[in-house]
Amino acid sequence: MKALVFEGHGGVEVLQYRDVAEPEVSPNDVLVRVKATACNYNDIWARRGMPGMSVIFPHISGSDAAGEVVKAGSEVRNVQPGDEVVVHCGVSCRNCEACAAGVDVFCREFRIWGFQTGPLDGAHSELIRVPAYNVLAKPKNLSWEEASSLPLTLVTAWRKLVTRAQVKPGDFVLIWGAAGGLGIMAIQIARLFKARPIAVASSDDKLQVCERLGAEFLINRKKQDVLDEVRRITGRRGADIVFEHPGGATWQTSVQAVRRGGTIVTSGATSGHEGLTDLRHVFFRQLNVMGSTLGSKAELIQAMRFVETGDIKPVVSEILPLKEAGRAQVVMENSEVLGKIVLVPDGNGSH
Numbered sequence: 414m415k416a417l418v419f420e421g422h423g424g425v426e427v428l429q430y431r432d433v434a435e436p437e438v439s440p441n442d443v444l445v446r447v448k449a450t451a452c453n454y455n456d457i458w459a460r461r462g463m464p465g466m467s468v469i470f471p472h473i474s475g476s477d478a479a480g481e482v483v484k485a486g487s488e489v490r491n492v493q494p495g496d497e498v499v500v501h502c503g504v505s506c507r508n509c510e511a512c513a514a515g516v517d518v519f520c521r522e523f524r525i526w527g528f529q530t531g532p533l534d535g536a537h538s539e540l541i542r543v544p545a546y547n548v549l550a551k552p553k554n555l556s557w558e559e560a561s562s563l564p565l566t567l568v569t570a571w572r573k574l575v576t577r578a579q580v581k582p583g584d585f586v587l588i589w590g591a592a593g594g595l596g597i598m599a600i601q602i603a604r605l606f607k608a609r610p611i612a613v614a615s616s617d618d619k620l621q622v623c624e625r626l627g628a629e630f631l632i633n634r635k636k637q638d639v640l641d642e643v644r645r646i647t648g649r650r651g652a653d654i655v656f657e658h659p660g661g662a663t664w665q666t667s668v669q670a671v672r673r674g675g676t677i678v679t680s681g682a683t684s685g686h687e688g689l690t691d692l693r694h695v696f697f698r699q700l701n702v703m704g705s706t707l708g709s710k711a712e713l714i715q716a717m718r719f720v721e722t723g724d725i726k727p728v729v730s731e732i733l734p735l736k737e738a739g740r741a742q743v744v745m746e747n748s749e750v751l752g753k754i755v756l757v758p759d760g761n762g763s764h
């Protein structure tokens with residue numbers, strides 16, 4: 414089978430589209446023929462290398478996939494060959510106290526599949542082996558490409574807003590990178606809870622998409638001052654929740670833009686790992702600063718119900734052959750992508 418493999422860190426030139434052995438299926442695993450697989454920023458971090466995190470080589474990136482089960486291990490009961498599935502990329506021991514309590518994201522063995530697993534164990538491949546526990550039925554109302562674009566960003570945004578920040582009706586939610594993969598989910602989740610999404614993006618075209626998805630307020634960060642706009646929109650009160658993920662470039666504004674007693678919830682640092690915090694804001698204004706990473710299978714199942722009802726919709730801006738993953742990564746590195754870029758393995762067809 415073909416897969417996108419790399420054996421050392423570097424630019425996109427390290428990505429090789431080549432033959433690798435078909436994965437072995439253990440009794441609790443399934444083998445899935447990938448129909449579509451989405452790109453995430455983690456793919457870029459793994460390729461570039463990240464201080465403090467070792468990537469297992471040879472590595473296949475990719476944490477989002479949709480496809481058809483072709484083989485099920487002898488102990489698998491939840492799916493069978495022919496089933497159409499998507500992958501939940503959080504893998505954990507499923508035995509410890511955290512896993513038993515349903516908070517597998519706190520398991521000491523928690524890993525993001527395709528990012529922290531390996532060797533040769535990620536979605537950018539024609540065939541993948543995953544624990545049967547990690548597959549869910551593909552929403553019937555979506556194409557393969559749309560379905561593959563969802564799980565990682567959907568579960569991440571759901572955990573951030575619903576579980577961690579506890580979004581409620583009427584909350585002003587400031588969403589950075591609102592037209593990107595995470596942002597488009599955040600807008601729709603905020604809307605679902607009758608909150609008031611404030612979308613920040615880098616162009617009017619992107620903001621139009623945000624508006625279509627339910628953003629109530631739009632800020633073009635190239636033309637407008639984000640802090641001034643948030644103050645104007647909220648009557649100088651500030652946002653109830655700030656949905657953070659750019660990190661370095663936006664952190665100080667996030668701290669200033671949140672209301673007294675409000676919540677900043679962060680899940681990333683694509684623009685820089687260090688954010689300067691004036692601690693007087695944190696204690697005088699009694700801010701809640703929270704971290705969040707991915708989410709549990711339960712959170713993904715909860716969120717997926719609203720995909721089936723059409724309340725949460727995917728946005729796929731580009732579909733490329735799997736072998737052109739490097740080109741997709743360059744686009745992501747150079748600009749804020751609108752929604753998601755999805756890759757399709759050559760041999761596996763699609764519809």
Ligand SMILES: [Zn+2]
Nearest residue numbers: 506509512520
């Ligand atoms: Zn565990």
